[in-house]
Amino acid sequence: MLPGKVPLLESCLSSLPAELINALSLLNLPICSEAPVSGYFLSCENNGLVLNTEKGEKIQPVLSKPAGFTGKQxxxxxxxxxxxxxxxxxxxxxxxxxxxxxxxxxxxxxxxxxxxxxxxxxxxxxxxxxxxxxxxxxxxxxxxxxxxxxxxxxxxxxxxxxxxxxxxxxxxxxxxxxxxxxxxxxxxxxxxxxxxxxxxxxxxxxxxxxxxxxxxxxxxxxxxxxxxxxxxxxxxxxxxxxx
Known part of the structure; x- marks a missing residue:
């Protein structure tokens, strides 16, 4: 699966927050009913999206307060x-x-x-x-x-x-x-x-x-x-x- 054609697991469409579902509707991502055998795909955990890589890695971006962010930066x-x-x-x-x-x-x-x-x-x-x-x-x-x-x-x-x-x-x-x-x-x-x-x-x-x-x-x-x-x-x- 090419990185530009990363599919989304269909089950996510019924489990994610409305804000995220609305954003996904703009993107025309391919939808798959089950996880692909190879390649990247998007799944969902803990009310957020997870990017699954070809190497089996899982990436779920989580934002946190920047550490040590002072006027000297x-x-x-x-x-x-x-x-x-x-x-x-x-x-x-x-x-x-x-x-x-x-x-x-x-x-x-x-x-x-x-x-x-x-x-x-x-x-x-x-x-x-x-x-x-x-x-x-x-x-x-x-x-x-x-x-x-x-x-x-x-x-x-x-x-x-x-x-x-x-x-x-x-x-x-x-x-x-x-x-x-x-x-x-x-x-x-x-x-x-x-x-x-x-x-x-x-x-x-x-x-x-x-x-x-x-x-x-x-x-x-x-x-x-x-x-x-x-x-x-x-x-x-x-x-x-x-x-």
Missing amino acids: PLLRALAPARGGIVIDATAGLAGDSLKLALIANRVIAIERNPVVFALLVSALSLARSSALSGIEKIEAKYGDAIELIKQLPATDVIFMDPMFPPKRKRSALPPKSVRVLREIVGDDRDDEKLLRVARQHALRRVVVKRPLHSPPLANDHVALHEGKVVRYEVYLPTGKSL
């Missing part, structure tokens, strides 16, 4: 203008960064274009709402391509991007399981430069791009770099705006 310094405003997370993934954004912004629009990842994203948000996780009520998930959706949304203070990291050229330890599986499903983002151009045309104050330390900047005209231990945050001004 490079992400917070990069996102300073977002305090109290509206932020678009243009590459939401499983909403780990969206939750951090929600701790400082009034509203976060989390966009994800891969149907399987979006299903897992909505599942994680649903589980977090049921546990009253702080900040989760500020996150609104939208399914679609951010390059097109950003053009349809009102201009926002800050647009955040976390495109799939380019792999290291030298051999290194395997990334965490969830990141590795996401790469298998999504692949590399080959239109990240186009997304950056669109984001800069619609952000009011800045665009922040998350990148690994080992990779070159996404563009050469960033106005600030905020580095952490393994990633950095590149700050770009909107098109036509200067310091």
